[in-house]
Amino acid sequence: MKTTDDIARKLAALSSMEEEYLPGGARVISRGGTPEPLQAILREIDETVLQRKLTFKAANDASVAMVIAGRRMQGVADLSADLDGGAVSDLKMRALTKDDAFLLEAFSDLMRRFAEGAEDLSVTSEPAERLGSAAEAGLSVSSLTEIWAVDMWAPPPSRIGRFLKASRPRLDAFVQTSGEEEVGKIGETTRLTELDALLKDRAKSYGAALQTLRPDAPEVRLSIAGAAAGGSGYVALAEDGDDRAALAFRPDALSDILSAWGKAAG
């Protein structure tokens, strides 16, 4: 049963949604990783009462089609070739139940891979035949929530959080704060000490100097400095108002870091 908090979070999330359609009629359900792809898919399943086939398609053309009815996922109808193969192939047109550990494992693996590459996600809906017998009701949203370890109505991560998530494979270290509170950090101690000092001791004086120099400078900004060749690479300060992160990365990651920033800040 949903608590009052669950309902309030759901209403807040629904009220912030604006519908966007692609040429061809697919409805965009996640843009730039917001909401999280698995969150977006769960919400679609939760809103599907009639027997339908929902085809989820990512910007990289990977797709997963599922048969859904009564807010339950009956099974996987189809997959794009890049996701197909191995145990995942056994999923197609098979009714999924909580008792089939082998298929559930393959399904979890499939969705994890699909979500990783699904930066932008759209959905199309069409009539479908039932998968399995009437006794096989399919997986409820709460079961899928457990299997995927996703909170369907969790608020979206902050802009800085999205940026760090997208660029994390390329980072040597980072420290993230929101106001005075440290939200997360990763990296070796020496690097973290340097980044801590940037965030706690120098970010304010930098912001003040920048404000004097460029009063029109946006609050959402990424400042980077370092040695391109040799040395210890780049140090950067990502800012969005009171949300900040100090990060360190190697010079060859520069393009990827700026690309991740462009998507998060845009």
Place this chain on the structure above:
Amino acid sequence: MSLSDELDSLRASFAACETVAFADLSSRMVLVTSSERTLRQEALDALCEEAGLLFEGPKGGDPIFSSEDGADTAIFATHDGVDVFLRAASEPTDVLCCRCGADIDVAAFVTEARAQLEKISGGTES
């Protein structure tokens, strides 16, 4: 090729590059510019000051982005543009200050601009 031609050539190679300025960081003064539109001196001075802030910190203050090796590249990115600053290896007071659109290929631009800067900086020494 004159210094001005070198800067024009760099800007012409990258459609998203709007302004390139060669400056002296010790005096924080822009010496030569190439820009697709006329920029007021205040804007050029601010660009040069921005380079100083990123490389050396606020005037009279400590460096913001401390680096034991000495920073030679700095970038300021927002949703609507990317400022790129490069410091010459041979003469660290020689800097290139560039204002680019958000769609600039930063890695390619930095490589090309650095080669130009080292050429220019080497030329000013002789």
